[in-house]
Amino acid sequence: MGAPKQKWTSEEEEALRRGVLKHGAGKWRTIQKDPEFSPVLSSRSNIDLKDKWRNLSFSASGLGSRDKQRVPRPKAPSSSPSPSPQLLLLSAPNNVAEASPPEDCEKSPQDDKTPSPKLYSSMILEALGELKEPNGSEVATICNFIEIDKSYKLTDSYAKRALAPMKDPSLKKKDSAKSSKAAKGLGQSSPALDAAEAAAMKVADAEAKSHLANEHMMEVERIGKMAEETESLLELASELYERCSRGEALTILQVAHREF
């Protein structure tokens, strides 16, 4: 990566991501005025936030940039004339944790010869960036994301949450740090968060394994990217849980049943 002029610090980037997750992608002014990240983003204008978010989105989308395939206008790879959310195109990924990720066809019209397994999390983040929708769509997007990673069991998870809070099995590996952070943010562990966390970990493990089998040098780099996506996923899960707790679960169920 480059080390350009006024590089963004980790705190600034984190604040930006949190702001997008909270207020949604697009309300740069609101995020900048938010007293929570105002001191962090004091030296950044709303335009700066937008530009930074654009760079982040492009970096998260164009993971497989090993090919020198130069496109004069590398817009969104899944850009379609239909205004409907494209992320709903993901269908029937039952085995997510296996080494062979389901390559959807409609997703990448000009896919390079490199397989470049695209994570669902990255797709969701990309969709979030593309969709400048109000909060409702955001919840639906997050819901779909978690459902996909959870093998279509989100509603069941929430039902279990209300009836009996299941215990979370001990986490393993590097994601323990993330879990601690997420748990601290929520105050205590929740089934929904744990489910999303476990799903993210499964995808992460599959990613790592897949790359371990093929490339060794790129693995570290990929892990770094993956960690960022996992972090975003956990934050998404936190937001989702918060909204559901406030009584928006009805909307989620509605969307879930309508879409699937």
Add this chain to the structure above:
DNA sequence: ATAGGGTTACGA
């Protein structure tokens, strides 16, 4: 005020 395009500067 936001989105998009274009330009500039820095690192590899």
Add this chain to the structure above:
DNA sequence: TCGTAACCCTAT
């Protein structure tokens, strides 16, 4: 020299 990220300008 190329690629990426910040910066700047313009249209909606």
